[in-house]
Amino acid sequence: MKIGIVGLGLIGGSIAKAIKQNTEHKVFGTDLQESVIYKAILLEAIDEKLTEEVMPQCDIIILALYPAAAIGFVQEHQSELKRGAVVIDCCGVKSAVCREIQPIADEKGFVYVGGHPMAGIEYSGFEHSQKNLFKHASMILTPQRDMSIQDMDQLKRFWMSLGFNHVEISTPEEHDQIIAFTSQLAHVVSSAYVKSPTSIRHKGFSAGSYKDLSRVAKLNENMWTELFLLNRENLAEEINGMIERLQEYRDAIQAGNEKDLWDLLHEGTERKILIDG
Amino acid sequence: MKIGIVGLGLIGGSIAKAIKQNTEHKVFGTDLQESVIYKAILLEAIDEKLTEEVMPQCDIIILALYPAAAIGFVQEHQSELKRGAVVIDCCGVKSAVCREIQPIADEKGFVYVGGHPMAGIEYSGFEHSQKNLFKHASMILTPQRDMSIQDMDQLKRFWMSLGFNHVEISTPEEHDQIIAFTSQLAHVVSSAYVKSPTSIRHKGFSAGSYKDLSRVAKLNENMWTELFLLNRENLAEEINGMIERLQEYRDAIQAGNEKDLWDLLHEGTERKILIDG
Numbered sequence: 001m002k003i004g005i006v007g008l009g010l011i012g013g014s015i016a017k018a019i020k021q022n023t024e025h026k027v028f029g030t031d032l033q034e035s036v037i038y039k040a041i042l043l044e045a046i047d048e049k050l051t052e053e054v055m056p057q058c059d060i061i062i063l064a065l066y067p068a069a070a071i072g073f074v075q076e077h078q079s080e081l082k083r084g085a086v087v088i089d090c091c092g093v094k095s096a097v098c099r100e101i102q103p104i105a106d107e108k109g110f111v112y113v114g115g116h117p118m119a120g121i122e123y124s125g126f127e128h129s130q131k132n133l134f135k136h137a138s139m140i141l142t143p144q145r146d147m148s149i150q151d152m153d154q155l156k157r158f159w160m161s162l163g164f165n166h167v168e169i170s171t172p173e174e175h176d177q178i179i180a181f182t183s184q185l186a187h188v189v190s191s192a193y194v195k196s197p198t199s200i201r202h203k204g205f206s207a208g209s210y211k212d213l214s215r216v217a218k219l220n221e222n223m224w225t226e227l228f229l230l231n232r233e234n235l236a237e238e239i240n241g242m243i244e245r246l247q248e249y250r251d252a253i254q255a256g257n258e259k260d261l262w263d264l265l266h267e268g269t270e271r272k273i274l275i276d277g
Numbered sequence: 278m279k280i281g282i283v284g285l286g287l288i289g290g291s292i293a294k295a296i297k298q299n300t301e302h303k304v305f306g307t308d309l310q311e312s313v314i315y316k317a318i319l320l321e322a323i324d325e326k327l328t329e330e331v332m333p334q335c336d337i338i339i340l341a342l343y344p345a346a347a348i349g350f351v352q353e354h355q356s357e358l359k360r361g362a363v364v365i366d367c368c369g370v371k372s373a374v375c376r377e378i379q380p381i382a383d384e385k386g387f388v389y390v391g392g393h394p395m396a397g398i399e400y401s402g403f404e405h406s407q408k409n410l411f412k413h414a415s416m417i418l419t420p421q422r423d424m425s426i427q428d429m430d431q432l433k434r435f436w437m438s439l440g441f442n443h444v445e446i447s448t449p450e451e452h453d454q455i456i457a458f459t460s461q462l463a464h465v466v467s468s469a470y471v472k473s474p475t476s477i478r479h480k481g482f483s484a485g486s487y488k489d490l491s492r493v494a495k496l497n498e499n500m501w502t503e504l505f506l507l508n509r510e511n512l513a514e515e516i517n518g519m520i521e522r523l524q525e526y527r528d529a530i531q532a533g534n535e536k537d538l539w540d541l542l543h544e545g546t547e548r549k550i551l552i553d554g
Contacts, residue, residue: 182482213466215485242470261506268467268468275471276491
């Protein structure tokens with residue numbers, strides 16, 4: 001197959017490298033920065049630049065862009081996409097993206113599938129991309145309801161061939177609700193955690209729990225601002241729940257209520273065992 | 278030297294194994310469970326049982342017990358301790374422990390040093406103890422003000438020989454304030470995080486940030502209840518700060534205020550770089 005990748009940052013670059021490493025597909029790539037395209041060719045992450053001439057030949061187009069840019073790209077290039085081609089975005093929110101792209105797909109006759117590779121590190125850009133980024137990760141897909149089983153099967157095998165160990169089929173709405181907890185709330189909490197006035201004095205007094213809680217506080221503020229605001233209802237609800245639960249612990253501690261505190265901690269242990277068991 | 282270890286759980290067991298692995302000292306150990314003592318002898322984690330006959334010969338006594346039990350042990354056995362012996366506890370809070378043990382040390386003529394090994398895993402008990410638990414970890418000591426440089430130097434070298442890469446000298450008050458953030462708040466936040474109603478549906482939708490945020494939610498509720506209540510003012514203050522900061526993110530997200538949200542996330546990134554740089 002001919003595969004086009006739009007955006008060669010951490011995710012797009014890693015997808016390109018994983019395809020080249022694991023398959024025989026031909027990879028075309030493009031990026032706003034010309035220098036990144038040349039670097040990707042030099043490092044054999046892509047075969048050639050994705051041009052307007054090549055675009056209509058691609059069987060799969062992967063959009064590794066932020067939400068607004070992904071939508072903008074499809075709006076601008078809708079007439080260059082092959083009928084029957086599969087277009088997949090990689091955005092961290094799905095409802096806001098799918099509702100813009102799906103009508104264009106219906107009109108132009110390409111197959112659109114929302115996607116979200118559940119992998120990442122606290123660095124961005126092509127220079128941090130790696131062919132093994134998706135090892136053991138989950139790829140979430142939110143296909144349109146009438147996508148054929150054959151297309152879905154082929155697409156699933158494509159993603160599995162890049163190292164993913166699971167393809168999760170979901171809806172945009174379910175995706176956004178769950179991701180508000182697993183990913184977005186985690187980033188908000190970590191960001192808020194490191195801002196304690198005490199954090200500046202942590203060295204010599206910290207170990208694994210500090211390290212884990214603070215890791216994702218270093219984040220790409222442009223990307224996360226866009227993602228959070230496109231999922232604001234779900235995320236605000238998760239933050240409110242977090243605040244309410246923290247108040248319960250605070251009340252038990254301030255009151256010196258041993259039984260309540262023990263129960264709260266015990267429930268947390270039981271929940272963690274239940275959800276990861 | 279002859280070293281006595283009281284309590285052969287995760288920490289005491291790991292200290293025993295690290296001493297046997299790295300030094301020529303003779304190790305005596307005891308535990309409430311007789312079976313654990315026999316297991317420790319069988320696995321050569323200790324040389325012999327720490328009995329009332331051996332206690333007065335020990336140069337160092339390490340109390341790897343919860344706070345109330347550590348204080349109770351010293352009260353009960355104060356007359357069996359050698360004059361000039363060094364007694365160290367390993368409790369996660371220091372003010373509440375030091376203010377009980379220090380007067381007994383002054384009266385009986387042994388040297389008391391508060392201690393807190395900054396290492397741990399989400400499992401407890403001798404069966405999880407490991408000789409390398411303290412590799413690259415920090416050992417916090419809160420010695421009495423008039424401890425001699427020679428004794429301090431010897432004690433520092435002893436802990437470094439077990440694998441610690443740093444000995445942090447502090448006061449009980451400073452320790453409790455900073456640990457309320459680095460360790461205690463991290464555990465409260467993780468425990469509260471996993472209780473989101475959404476957490477039960479995380480599989481297929483979660484990756485590194487969920488994993489890191491949820492790891493220490495599985496905790497020993499007996500130990501942490503005791504530790505939290507012995508440091509309640511510092512911890513309640515940290516939780517309140519966390520709640521206030523989360524409200525700022527929530528407000529910016531609910532209002533769709535892009536600039537405020539970007540600033541909040543950017544400040545988190547800058548803070549994380551500052552404190553770990």
